[in-house]
Amino acid sequence: MTDKIVLPTDGDSSGRDLGAEELALVREAIESGHLTSTRGTMVPRLEKEFAEAFAVRQAIACTNGSAAVQTAVAAINPGPGDEVITTPITDMGAITAILYQGAIPIFADVDPHSLNMTAETIRARITPHTKAIIVTHLFGNPCDMDPIMALARDRGIPVIEDTAQAFMSTYKGKLCGTIGDIGCFSFQQSKQMTTGEGGIVVSNNEDYARRMFLFVNKAWGYGDSNPDHYFLAPNFRLTELQGAVAVAQLAKLPSVIERRHRTATLLSELLGGLEHIDVPAVTADSKHTYWRYPLRIKAEGEALDQLAAKIRSHGVHCAPRYVVKPAFECQVIRDRVSFGDSHWPWEGGHMVGRDPIVHDPKTFPGAYDGLAHVLVIPWNEFYTEDIVRAIAEVVKAAEGEILGAEATHG
Numbered sequence: 001m002t003d004k005i006v007l008p009t010d011g012d013s014s015g016r017d018l019g020a021e022e023l024a025l026v027r028e029a030i031e032s033g034h035l036t037s038t039r040g041t042m043v044p045r046l047e048k049e050f051a052e053a054f055a056v057r058q059a060i061a062c063t064n065g066s067a068a069v070q071t072a073v074a075a076i077n078p079g080p081g082d083e084v085i086t087t088p089i090t091d092m093g094a095i096t097a098i099l100y101q102g103a104i105p106i107f108a109d110v111d112p113h114s115l116n117m118t119a120e121t122i123r124a125r126i127t128p129h130t131k132a133i134i135v136t137h138l139f140g141n142p143c144d145m146d147p148i149m150a151l152a153r154d155r156g157i158p159v160i161e162d163t164a165q166a167f168m169s170t171y172k173g174k175l176c177g178t179i180g181d182i183g184c185f186s187f188q189q190s191k192q193m194t195t196g197e198g199g200i201v202v203s204n205n206e207d208y209a210r211r212m213f214l215f216v217n218k219a220w221g222y223g224d225s226n227p228d229h230y231f232l233a234p235n236f237r238l239t240e241l242q243g244a245v246a247v248a249q250l251a252k253l254p255s256v257i258e259r260r261h262r263t264a265t266l267l268s269e270l271l272g273g274l275e276h277i278d279v280p281a282v283t284a285d286s287k288h289t290y291w292r293y294p295l296r297i298k299a300e301g302e303a304l305d306q307l308a309a310k311i312r313s314h315g316v317h318c319a320p321r322y323v324v325k326p327a328f329e330c331q332v333i334r335d336r337v338s339f340g341d342s343h344w345p346w347e348g349g350h351m352v353g354r355d356p357i358v359h360d361p362k363t364f365p366g367a368y369d370g371l372a373h374v375l376v377i378p379w380n381e382f383y384t385e386d387i388v389r390a391i392a393e394v395v396k397a398a399e400g401e402i403l404g405a406e407a408t409h410g
Helices: 020-032 042-053 065-076 093-100 119-123 145-155 206-215 240-271 302-312 365-373 385-409
Strands: 058-062 083-086 104-107 130-136 159-162 182-186 199-203 292-297 374-378
Touching: 020 042, 020 240, 042 058, 042 199, 042 240, 058 065, 058 206, 065 093, 065 130, 065 159, 065 182, 065 199, 065 206, 083 093, 093 104, 093 130, 119 145, 130 145, 145 159, 199 206, 240 292, 240 385, 292 302, 292 365, 302 374, 302 385, 365 374
Parallel strands: 083 104, 083 130, 130 159, 159 182
Antiparallel strands: 058 199, 182 199, 292 374
């Protein structure tokens, strides 16, 4: 195959289901004159309808996905130096959210095929200082939640689900984000529903929900008989304009998810059985909703780069190694660049007498192996069957040319 494919992209309207419905609600918000959620109707409407869609008691909107994770951590209310177990393969915003609340991210290894944390990798990181566990349903594929929840309940540790990439993914019939104590969602440009930036948190726990409502509002007790600023908290409110877009997007979400799932399933069927490439791992009894489409390549290093370059040369954008390196190798974590030169919360009086926190690469075989072999293809709701068949043709041809040749000469 020599022709380039022109793919719709979630970077613009070609790959985003945005249109008249969003415009109508944004116009309504503007004409109301109320663009702050404290006086408007769009954000309250979004929170009500999102809670109904996910069958939870409370949903609280916020400024973005990172703010959603920080809001969830704030609900758990860690003290300085408390530990929050999380994945080393995630967006940095989901990790700095822990640090901003004075807690220390403790990284658990992942399964090399799904790149998700497991109960076994989490168990190895639990200490007396563990305050919470954040599980990330990477790419839209659910973590294996039953053993994770059993472990957490046995230890009395709350579980936060980072569902930024997994809108309407299900695990054994349960919607991701509703299985743990708190669920976090992102409305960033590329997510399954978008407002450009934005987020929301959900919970069935009234105490957590109350604290999250306060947290996004500078801890001001809106609606209380004698309100005050009860504790240290930011302004993480979503605007009415974003809320208007989100209301329209939420109505479209089931259709968006169905289209993504249908076309990704087709690609897996077309690529199944390749000698050098495995299609995405899907957790048993789960529905993957494909924020991205991750292939596992049975090659690494230069061969992986050559394969990616060949696929890209035909117009199919792809990212070898996804985030390239585990989060603990990024400078902010590696060198503990936080508040001035303090290295807080890794250092300080609260850490006296505790073992130093280290990230030994030998304890992360799954993360290193998974990143070395993953090749991530963008995905959106406007991929058609013809597009998927064209992508499959490109991937198969590249596999034969690059990996088949390497096997012959290797």
